[in-house]
Amino acid sequence: MTDNEMIEILKTVLKPINEKLEDLEDGITSIKLDQKREFRQINRRLDRLEDEVETLIGVLEAKGILPKAN
Incomplete structure (x- = not known):
């Protein structure tokens, strides 16, 4: 398996994980x-x-019901 093939496989595997992370960030x-x-x-x-x-x-203060605060 070449490096490029391995990279493509990793991209495929990581794509749903990245999408889920983006959804979580949006939430x-x-x-x-x-x-x-x-x-x-x-x-x-x-x-x-x-x-x-x-x-x-x-x-209440004006009506004398409550004493005026100093």
């Missing part, structure tokens, strides 16, 4: 993007909640 990339989107969404929700809490505290 990992997709998961990373989903994770970034989820973190952004969570951060936006936390920002909104902080704003709502600050508003609520302001209203």
